[in-house]
Amino acid sequence: MSGAPAAFLDRDGVLIEDCGYPHKPEHLVLIPGAAEAVRRLKSLGYLTVIVTNQSGVARGLFTEDQMHDFNALLIAQLAQDGGVIDAVYAAPYHADAVIERYRHPDHPDRKPNPGMLLRAIEEHGIDPSKSLMIGDQPTDVEAARRAGVAGHLFKGDNLDAFVQSLTAG
Numbered sequence: 634m635s636g637a638p639a640a641f642l643d644r645d646g647v648l649i650e651d652c653g654y655p656h657k658p659e660h661l662v663l664i665p666g667a668a669e670a671v672r673r674l675k676s677l678g679y680l681t682v683i684v685t686n687q688s689g690v691a692r693g694l695f696t697e698d699q700m701h702d703f704n705a706l707l708i709a710q711l712a713q714d715g716g717v718i719d720a721v722y723a724a725p726y727h728a729d730a731v732i733e734r735y736r737h738p739d740h741p742d743r744k745p746n747p748g749m750l751l752r753a754i755e756e757h758g759i760d761p762s763k764s765l766m767i768g769d770q771p772t773d774v775e776a777a778r779r780a781g782v783a784g785h786l787f788k789g790d791n792l793d794a795f796v797q798s799l800t801a802g
């Protein structure tokens with residue numbers, strides 16, 4: 634069986650600056666090279682999938698609807714510069730949630746657990762062995778590892794230069 638390659642992308646600290654629970658339009662600041670990186674990954678044949686922990690929902694800082702609106706705004710902004718996102722998975726859970734329905738001691742979707750990646754692999758016919766994950770936290774790399782995906786830690790600067798270094802040759 635041959636599945637598609639996917640690039641799993643963390644959101645905060647990878648595609649946008651992490652200002653601490655970004656959720657308002659004014660919080661949306663793209664990382665340098667973000668749209669170009671997504672465009673490059675698409676042109677190399679990768680499905681582009683955002684996988685993001687959003688415990689701000691559990692913490693009552695913003696609603697799930699606000700989160701979806703913010704993600705839609707991000708997708709539109711990336712697309713404006715030619716970076717097409719194929720799917721978004723978000724985990725609104727946290728062990729210390731103030732909102733009970735999002736309270737979970739160790740939700741399978743919350744990275745470092747691989748739930749979002751495994752679901753994307755299933756739903757989009759992705760081959761994890763041909764895929765990669767870019768995150769700015771060790772928990773991103775760990776979630777990738779548990780899903781059988783090669784994880785890479787992005788330490789800032791230009792995302793497109795980072796993607797270029799990962800996919801060269």
Ligand SMILES: [Mg+2]
Binds near residue numbers: 646770
């Ligand atoms: Mg992050």
